[in-house]
Amino acid sequence: MNDNFDTIILGAGAAGLMCAARAGQKGARALVLEKSEKPGKKILISGGGRCNFTNIGAGPNNYLSSNPHFAKSALARYTPRDFLDLVESHGIAWHEKTLGQLFCDGSAKQIVEMLLSECARSNEFGGDVEIRCGEEIASVVHSNGTYTVTTQNGAYSAPALVIATGGPSIPKMGATGFAYELARQFGMKVVEPRPALVPLTLGGEEVLFREISGVSAPVVATANKSSFAEAALFTHKGLSGPAILQVSSYWRPGDPITIDFMPDRTEGWLVEAKQANPRATLKSVLREALPDRLAEILVDKIGLQGELGNLSDKALRSAETRLSRWTFTPNGSEGFAKAEVTVGGISTAELSSKTMESRKNPGLYAIGEAVDVTGWLGGYNFQWAWASGVAAGEAIGAMACSGAELR
Template sequence: MRTFDVLVIGAGAAGMMCAATAGQRGRSVLVVDHAEAAGKKIRISGGGRCNFTNLHTAPQSFLSGNPKFAISALKRYRPADFIALVERYGIAYHEKTLGQLFCDGSAQQIIDMLLAEMGKGSATLALQTSVEAIEPGADGFRVRLTSGLVFARSLVVATGGKSIPKMGATGFAYKVAEQFGVPVTETRPALVPLTFEPKMLESLRPLAGVSLDANVRSGKTSFREGLLFTHRGLSGPSILQISSYWREGEPITVDLAPAIDIEQWISEARIRSGRQSVVTTLAEILPRRVAELVVAEARLSGNLADLDRKAMARLIAGVSAWQVKPVGTEGYRTAEVTLGGIDTTALQSSDMQVKSVPGLYFIGEAVDVTGWLGGYNFQWAWASGRAAGLAI
């Protein structure tokens, strides 16, 4: 039976960061993953260029049952720290928008960098290796792998959540939590497109493929980014963002022209081109198919100048406060992350260790800390992995 100081289950962003950190501190580390390659979600992220962090990372950019839990790890490993690592490896990058940093080249560069960092600490990577059983002991854990038995003084679970099962995602972390009596909060798909019932889809079908800048609101939370009409419902960055806050049965409200004071614009348009049809006039600021949808839902016809006060109010509301009620999401199949997870009340925020089980750690997406779209979840992976790696 082989013995290690640390066994990390999961060769993703958080797991590799933890292994590299612990290994470079002189710990003997084994990283196992059932996949045939490390960092599979890193490889597909950001369209293959890896949106590896966000310059605006702050605790308020994360959802959790305990919003303060992430503060400790995020403060001790900031975006600047990961950027410095990227620059040491000569990886070229750029800011795309809203503080989002991407590789100029391939996301594989980030994976190679993490593997190199693991190598500096002589961490051992075992791919296509699954965990069959975990047995706690007085001073560590006996773990039966498909390759044989190992003993580790510390066990780190970095297997992520349920999102994108085709990449090998499972609920393994939650099963380990159950075994050790660690509570798990409700989990659900997040950063995911929203879907509609058939009748609504039929009315939206002509808009599939149309995109525009929009401000999308659910309750008191709103995001202004791109919106995309699809053959299933709505997608795009603003929709993915709001999906983490939306709940079944609730509507979302969309400002289809957030850069314009629509009431003032329509008043001026009535003077400038009141004899034009409402659709033609509205198509000056919206994609024509969207303008047609707004006019149809507001039950309008004729020219802009012919609208009475009530019709004008419906038109303004249709543009600035278009309200729709999704029936669901596309699920874990397309969700970028899993909302919820290992209950943070069971963990020490300083090092991600389970309070009731010394030596057991949960990091990354498996934990009930979920970031906004745009590199925030990677920064949480780096920060939580680093926190655990420094403590082991």
């Protein structure tokens, strides 16, 4: 057991393990402290157990942050292709789903095993990575250029400390706001965290849509000028599905969201349907594109009954507009318990975009979900974890090598 460390990394998730592996392979001696009994717990449940480990099209425009430019440096220096090369070097079979999402053919366990293997390879480069699970952090202090972390098992010290404990999303996995508490302890600002990639709830008259729980349809959902063309799912609490999860990151309480239920139809399509078949009904036309139960509830809400030939063109155009700009006003979300990630976190103004190091506290780094950088659904958040982990790991490795003679 080595007690002479260059860095202590708090959290053995995606970002923490990647940071440890890169630092170790740059010659640093890293200690990873994880409170769970095993590393990579959130990786294991991701992508339905197959881990949507990156998105081939990931770029700065796929992320939310108070500073939209912050993620550019790390993402440019460690790309989806770089991570895919690593996956392939370990012989992990993968496949691409829609919209550039990459998954393991087998199990998410393969990604965790790969990261642990990369940590173990540090010995080949003169570094060392030690991972200790079941470590509950009692305190963190900084004195005379050294960070000391105390757990129930003892005290550990190093000149560098990495906050990689994530955000409060999915608390049943052990997630907490510890990263923010630690950041504030060291005088760093935190952008108010809120649930992201989370189902939205409906109340009032919109409760009626709960009756079609389990029904989904391809739509374009929009919140605060951000739109996503994917499936929406009605649930017993409200709205979910990829399109809703995506816009939830942009939605704020009290805001409406709009849904285009007929995104592939051009203006005037209902009038054309009337001309083509005057005896058709709005319900029969909608059933050609939407599930029956959804078509029925939309027609009931619109209130246009009878054959299209008996309805005015004006009424049909009004129905078109309603169907393309259907407005819901969610009364909330399902919160951090069901959120896949967190919007907000440690302010990017506090960090170097190149190294992830605190501007106020030399040797203190923050990476992954703990930082105010949040990706879209579809592998983007993992890519941020890899890229930010590499950025910090390389910086720590460089620091360790420059001070190697002091060890």
